[in-house]
Amino acid sequence: MDTHSSHLTAPNRSRSSQSPSPSHSSATSSIHKRKLQPDDHAPPFPPSSFSADTRDGALTSNDDLESISARGGGADSDSDDDSEAAAAAADDSDDDSSAMRTFTASRLENAAATAGGSGRSTKLKTENLNPTTVKIESSECGKDGGAQGSGTAGPTATVVGSSVPGIVVKEDASKIFTENIQTSGAYSAREESLKREEEAGRLKFVCLSNDGIDEHMVWLIGLKNIFARQLPNMPKEYIVRLVMDRSHKSVMVIRRNQVVGGITYRPYASQKFGEIAFCAITADEQVKGYGTRLMNHLKQHARDVDGLTHFLTYADNNAVGYFIKQGFTKEIHLEKDRWQGYIKDYDGGILMECKIDPNLPYTDLSTMIRRQRQAIDEKIRELSNCHIVYTGIDFQKKEAGIPKKTVKVEDIPGLREAGWTPDQWGHSRFRASASTDSATNQKHLTAFMRALIKASF
């Protein structure tokens, strides 16, 4: 169980600087936000080492991050957050005794039965004293991180999907997202537009972890800041630790060299599942399809590179709708022994699962959908001529409302071609009633419509 000990601890600190989601305002309501679960259990390591671990880890991370931010030229408008996080971590030392590191019950039991509290404490402390160089993290990455290259070398960044690097000066977002909505449906339209942006090099999706490369570190800090704003009930120290933890990976959306959002997850290669720790898109770019495309890139990468078959996450109550649209379910089908004791519990969240399809072209779903539409359309054309559009009927009326000329039903263009014949049951019945007075006519019409409704059920 030692391999899972890099879930790091942070004090449960609420934060007031919260950016509301433009169209899902409730998504940022703190009432429904998931929080690190208060630990009712005894901590798995002594409070003293726990305190040192929390403070040192946060400070180390933030010290590193600040210097990186400075070198990186302030790619992130939220760079204040880093120093704030570091200061907060120091200020929060009083809270350390109440800091929460939550494990599932079975995880606690397993830990006690195998490694014992002190073993975990030592390991956690070691990891956090120097999270960027501890070997055990790398070897763990080799074990659980799947195809990460060698265990000791830092994980390398992967450009996910097909994208060409490049910088765009100006773009018309509304055009991108709406131009082909008529022909392909909203989902496909957004996916296709974003795919085109990727192909043009204006947008890219990368998957990387803490590898010490300046540009990657700047992006990770940008992502950390987005998480801190969008997940206000998550302690910032906890966010920075997981984002910077080398057993976690982050798939990010990068536009004009700026992070738009991302997903941080931990692949458990031996268990073939991944745990999504954080997922967020920056406030003014939400509900434009980035979240969906991000998830599609994540699934493709997790399947093809990490060898995963499932994802699990504790979704915020308010984000459940988003996760459902990404194929997550509240029913957990994954066998418990594959995940129990591995993932972290959160308050106010719902455990959700997503099975990764072994064959779906996740980053090119829109092409697949377009081809399927095309195939169905061709089949319909084979079986019917409903695609033929006839010229309209001349219904010019005189002043009294009487048509200039009576149009016989059988003369309506296309009706016979569609298979209609005058002796058809519905037509004959209605014609029979049409010759009587208006009250009877109405009665017959009502009866006819009732019969129609009945027949359609």
Ligand SMILES: CC(=O)SCCNC(=O)CCNC(=O)[C@H](O)C(C)(C)COP(=O)(O)OP(=O)(O)OC[C@H]1O[C@@H](n2cnc3c(N)ncnc32)[C@H](O)[C@@H]1OP(=O)(O)O
């Ligand atoms: C494990 C966790 O981290 S849980 C916390 C999740 N993160 C948050 O709640 C932070 C705030 N929210 C966000 O950052 C973003 O809104 C995300 C990540 C939830 C979604 O990203 P977006 O780019 O907005 O998603 P995208 O535009 O692809 O929308 C996909 C669909 O989900 C819907 N959707 C997006 N957010 C939500 C939500 N919070 N609740 C319900 N539905 C949502 C969209 O309306 C869209 O529906 P449609 O396809 O029928 O039009």
